[in-house]
Amino acid sequence: MRGLKVLKSSPSMTLQDQGRLGFLGNGVSRGGAADMRALAEGAALLGQSADLAALEIAGVGGSFEVTGDVRIALTGAPMSAVVDDQPIAWNSSHQLRAGQVLEIGTALKGVYGYLHLGGGIKGKDTLGSIAIHLAAGLGARTREGDLLSAGPDRGTQTGLCLPLDQRFEGGEIRIVESFQSGLFTSETRARFAETVFHRGARANRMGVEICSEGAGFAARDQLNILSEVIVPGDVQMTGDGRPFVLMRESQTTGGYPRIGSVLPCDLNKVAQAGLGSPIRFKWIALTAALEIERRHAKECQTLGAQCAPLRRDPADIPDLLSYQLIGGVISADQDPFS
Amino acid sequence: MKATQRAAFPHIRTVGLSGLIVSFADRLSEPHNRAALAFREAVTRAAIDGIAETSTSLASVFVRFDPDVVSHAKLTEALQTLLAVEDWSDVSLPSGRRLWKVPTVYGTDLAPQLSEAADLAGMSEENAIEALGTSRVRVLTIGFAPGQPYLGPLGAEWNIPRQTELTPKVPQGALVLAVSQFVLFADVSPTGWRHVGQTAFRTYRPEAAEPFALRPGDEMLFFPVTKAELQRRQYNDPEFGGAYMENID
Numbered sequence: 001m002r003g004l005k006v007l008k009s010s011p012s013m014t015l016q017d018q019g020r021l022g023f024l025g026n027g028v029s030r031g032g033a034a035d036m037r038a039l040a041e042g043a044a045l046l047g048q049s050a051d052l053a054a055l056e057i058a059g060v061g062g063s064f065e066v067t068g069d070v071r072i073a074l075t076g077a078p079m080s081a082v083v084d085d086q087p088i089a090w091n092s093s094h095q096l097r098a099g100q101v102l103e104i105g106t107a108l109k110g111v112y113g114y115l116h117l118g119g120g121i122k123g124k125d126t127l128g129s130i131a132i133h134l135a136a137g138l139g140a141r142t143r144e145g146d147l148l149s150a151g152p153d154r155g156t157q158t159g160l161c162l163p164l165d166q167r168f169e170g171g172e173i174r175i176v177e178s179f180q181s182g183l184f185t186s187e188t189r190a191r192f193a194e195t196v197f198h199r200g201a202r203a204n205r206m207g208v209e210i211c212s213e214g215a216g217f218a219a220r221d222q223l224n225i226l227s228e229v230i231v232p233g234d235v236q237m238t239g240d241g242r243p244f245v246l247m248r249e250s251q252t253t254g255g256y257p258r259i260g261s262v263l264p265c266d267l268n269k270v271a272q273a274g275l276g277s278p279i280r281f282k283w284i285a286l287t288a289a290l291e292i293e294r295r296h297a298k299e300c301q302t303l304g305a306q307c308a309p310l311r312r313d314p315a316d317i318p319d320l321l322s323y324q325l326i327g328g329v330i331s332a333d334q335d336p337f338s
Numbered sequence: 339m340k341a342t343q344r345a346a347f348p349h350i351r352t353v354g355l356s357g358l359i360v361s362f363a364d365r366l367s368e369p370h371n372r373a374a375l376a377f378r379e380a381v382t383r384a385a386i387d388g389i390a391e392t393s394t395s396l397a398s399v400f401v402r403f404d405p406d407v408v409s410h411a412k413l414t415e416a417l418q419t420l421l422a423v424e425d426w427s428d429v430s431l432p433s434g435r436r437l438w439k440v441p442t443v444y445g446t447d448l449a450p451q452l453s454e455a456a457d458l459a460g461m462s463e464e465n466a467i468e469a470l471g472t473s474r475v476r477v478l479t480i481g482f483a484p485g486q487p488y489l490g491p492l493g494a495e496w497n498i499p500r501q502t503e504l505t506p507k508v509p510q511g512a513l514v515l516a517v518s519q520f521v522l523f524a525d526v527s528p529t530g531w532r533h534v535g536q537t538a539f540r541t542y543r544p545e546a547a548e549p550f551a552l553r554p555g556d557e558m559l560f561f562p563v564t565k566a567e568l569q570r571r572q573y574n575d576p577e578f579g580g581a582y583m584e585n586i587d
Contacts, residue, residue: 021390021391022390022391023484024391024393024400024402025391025392025393025394025480025554026480026484026485026549026550027480027481027482027483027484027485027486027524027542027550028484126544127549135483136483136484136544137484137525137542137544138544176352176354176355177352178351178352178353178354179351179352179353179359179361225364226364226365226366226395226396226397226398226517227395227396227479227481227482227488228359228395228396228398229353229357229359229393229395229398229400229481231353231354231357231402232354233354234354238504239500239501239502239503239504239530240502251481251482251483252393252481252482252483253395253479253481253482253488254482255500255517255530261353261354261355263355264355286352286355286410289355290355290405293355294406
């Protein structure tokens with residue numbers, strides 16, 4: 001089998017794709033990759049469709065034995081990665097040979113890393129997608145012993161890389177007013193954009209807690225509004241006026257009021273903000289937001305043009321310290337200053 | 339913002355970047371829920387270019403669309419035209435609806451917040467069981483979780499607020515109550531609603547050919563049984579906990 005066998009898994013590895021659309025009326029949210037841009041990057045590096053599934057790795061990876069020659073790409077939150085003890089570059093594509101062992105370590109920054117296979121990773125199609133949706137009971141986490149089997153791979157090229165962008169450390173998050181924004185006073189909405197938040201401890205594929213000092217951001221009549229539709233990116237205020245950004249695997253309706261909705265392209269940045277990362281919200285007019293989103297979609301479709309050959313330049317090696325640059329010269333017994 | 343809130347219904351507002359919501363009311367009532375169910379049908383029939391999917395909430399219809407195919411302005415106009423066709427709170431419900439009768443344990447350790455809810459509604463536990471156990475409620479909408487119904491409307495005495503704090507966990511089949519509605523939980527979940535009853539009814543079975551048991555517009559009756567009786571029924575019928583279904587029309 002062309003693909004990988006999971007030798008060691010971490011608590012949160014799931015197969016993800018673009019998610020399933022069309023089941024809102026049945027209470028099934030879209031789901032899919034927490035960082036959609038990472039899917040586009042993997043597709044560009046391997047020269048294939050962004051609709052193919054990849055392994056989403058939250059926080060910490062695992063080890064994988066190559067069961068048959070396969071191309072891979074690594075995108076999203078940069079993690080340490082080695083093949084047979086040799087470091088390999090992140091945000092790059094690589095050729096792996098049968099018998100080799102790929103080890104993916106902890107995220108250096110950000111949250112979600114992605115392991116892509118040439119031809120995509122095969123999985124069970126349920127309701128039109130193979131994305132694991134734990135909240136909807138669709139599929140299960142990837143575990144030790146599982147096989148990640150590659151689909152038919154028409155590509156051959158590897159050794160490409162993409163520049164790492166700035167979406168892994170929080171920052172400015174653009175937000176539009178939505179149908180419940182009017183439940184919040186204009187003062188509250190202005191204060192919301194002036195507040196420096198940080199990502200809280202409660203964060204997963206359903207929602208991300210956003211924390212700040214001082215007063216909360218409650219709506220009027222907070223506990224008695226009608227349950228209404230939720231779209232990914234909605235910023236919900238819980239009973240005590242604390243914000244949560246609802247992610248693609250959130251529930252489909254909810255009764256807590258939402259102050260606005262994060263632009264889909266900035267939702268990747270929310271997902272990738274590590275614990276404690278600073279977050280600031282910026283209100284954007286709808287027409288401007290649509291234009292930003294169009295530009296982002298176009299950029300994702302043309303990432304292929306940004307792919308460059310991987311050089312063995314020290315700057316491209318993510319874990320320089322693991323190289324024995326002056327092997328044999330330094331030993332614990334020797335005083336390096338003598 | 340008062341002006342927006344008091345705007346005449348129905349009205350249309352934006353949802354995120356690529357959605358519109360048509361609201362028939364800002365509180366729940368039977369005619370407004372009926373309007374939402376009927377209007378969604380009409381939007382589906384109209385087959386407007388660019389619409390990707392629709393869903394209903396308690397008194398609103400959500401339309402997700404591709405703004406590159408149909409602009410916000412154009413789609414708003416099309417929906418307004420459709421709204422003007424008739425009085426949507428005066429149309430009848432779709433046909434093919436079903437009535438589900440579901441054995442339910444009220445109170446006990448299985449549903450520990452019955453007494454709290456009864457207090458808030460100003461009645462004894464016994465009267466609460468009598469009232470809730472004979473209330474035929476409609477599937478107002480499906481949401482929050484796969485296949486999970488919001489049910490009602492219950493009488494105004496049950497218009498009790500959600501809790502400020504979340505209950506960390508209620509089991510699958512939990513019947514919870516707030517704001518004159520039940521929710522029948524599809525799976526283990528945290529909730530801000532009060533846990534008044536427990537059933538063994540599975541509204542969502544991802545492994546089944548037809549994963550979703552309920553449709554908006556169906557009706558349900560949660561009749562009281564003892565704990566022993568529920569256990570017996572669950573043993574004999576692990577899927578639906580001894581519930582039975584009748585066609586309404």
